[in-house]
Amino acid sequence: MTMAYPIVFQYPCFVSTICLIMFLLSQFSTIEANNIEGFSVKLIRKMSSNAGTVQAPTHAYLGQHLMELSIGTPRKTIYAIADTGSDLIWVQCVPCDKCYKQLNPLFDPLKSSTYTNISCQSELCHRLDTGVCSPENRCNYTYGYGDNALTQGVLGQETVTFTSTTGQVVPLGGIIFGCGHNDTGNFNDHEMGIIGLGGGQVSLISQIGDSLGGKRFSQCLVPFHTDFNVPSRMSFGKGSEVTGEGVVSTPLVVKQDKTPYFVTLLGISVGNTYLAFNGGEGNVTKGNMFLDSGTPPIILPTELYERVFAEVKRQVPLKPITDDPTLGPQLCYRTLENLSGPMMTAHFEGADVALAPIQTFIPPKNGVFCLAFTNTSSDVGVYGNFAQSNYLIGFDLEAHVLSFKLNDCTKQ
Incomplete structure (x- = not known):
């Protein structure tokens, strides 16, 4: 998605000419997983620790890599762009009258027992530098990207669930994310949002790093030509270090x-x-x-x-x-x-x-x-x-x- 900036675009847009294939506080989250030092995920090529390393599937489609994870209770599977150029984690939520079309159902926070809104008085409301108080005392946000994509909605906290390399379910509680109600840009119907993996304080890495043995992660992305059923992989925390001959x-x-x-x-x-x-x-x-x-x-x-x-x-x-x-x-x-x-x-x-x-x-x-x-x-x-x-x-x-x-x- 190119680098993202809250409200103000501080850099010029980086827009590719490859138009046929271009198409994503001081108080951090409470981690509910026990004895987890790190994890990995597969990245879906979007075309179609005692517990081991925490991972997330990632799949590629039209030049993007979609991370597969679950959000809420009961768990709802989400496919969102893995984006090291931005920080905010967000998904399209009900109601979403001004959103781009997506194939999968929208996330409904009212149906999750672990969802909580972030109030205007909470310090978390200002960690994204875009917190604006709504009449309902909810923390609204606006987040823009270098390719002119934009998401607007409400900041909340939710449980995000991954699976470790040993198959253990790893729930991470209290993750700050955006519930998008007005989302525009060059998204396609496979993309349900963006997982911000940048270095800022509301990114996934910053929110979970201290509880997984350190703020570090690694990725191995499959080439553009690869069969879309073959996933990439992303690993987080302890065990994700890149070492050995040839580094x-x-x-x-x-x-x-x-x-x-x-x-x-x-x-x-x-x-x-x-x-x-x-x-x-x-x-x-x-x-x-x-x-x-x-x-x-x-x-x-x-x-x-x-x-x-x-x-x-x-x-x-x-x-x-x-x-x-x-x-x-x-x-x-x-x-x-x-x-x-x-x-x-x-x-x-x-x-x-x-x-x-x-x-x-x-x-x-x-x-x-x-x-x-x-x-x-x-x-x-x-x-x-x-x-x-x-x-x-x-x-x-x-x-x-x-x-x-x-x-x-x-x-x-």
Whole structure:
């Protein structure tokens, strides 16, 4: 969904040109699970501890990854975008007259015995910086995203339930979330909301981290081309660390905005050709990129993007498509199989991350492969989920380190 901001959009919108496939306080929650140190979840590819590590299924669809979890009592299954670029957890709730259409039933807080509204007097009402008192003394919120999506509703607390690797049910009580009653944006009918996984204080990671052995998590996203029945996986807390041979790490850059996971990109190599982030003009600015699982492509500042575009075009021994207006300005090729090259490398501070064509080219339609990059007028770029695929990526919010380990995420 690209990075999200309460009420005010503080950065320019990061909107992909890949239009055919782009389509997410001081008092924290009471954790009801006992003897749980961490957990993992599968991520649904949206097309269709004594207890082990806590996990959540995640499935992919149209460039997004949907996390499967349960909310409320009795439990209601929710499929929501796993988004490291935002903080708020929210789902569409009854009544929802001004909401986008979804296939599954809306969540009805009145039918859950564990749901509670957050009052205007509660300190929690102001943790999102958007708390506005309603005539019923409920804490209303407004939360906007960089692609102009918007959710408005009521802040509440609820029990969220996961399943650990051993099959144990893990209920996490008192989770702060948004009950959306007015939700707009480029959502599709499989998406029931967004799970904010950023670094801010109302994100899922911040709310559950202390009770699961630390504010850390890891993810292994399957590539865009993968059968949608094959899930990705996300793990939380103790046991989610990325270790072993082949791990490379880069510092997480701490800025005033705690939500995004900022890192420093020194440059990009296309084959053996190195392209410096700023064209070699002095040192790069720290924190010039952030990782966003809710944004599919890599988004680069225009000057760097144009150099990458030109170098890829020079190295691919095929004629670019110029007679298909549906593809817009994208760099696309006709081929029956995925491109065999060029290999690319993202050179982060202290960590070189190799990118195969399966991570840098996507098929918007049969027989066509397009470069999964686009550009922005901002001087801060986005490292999207296409490039994150087939890497086990660890986010350690306490040590301020991001780790990469090459992995076949289809075999977990």
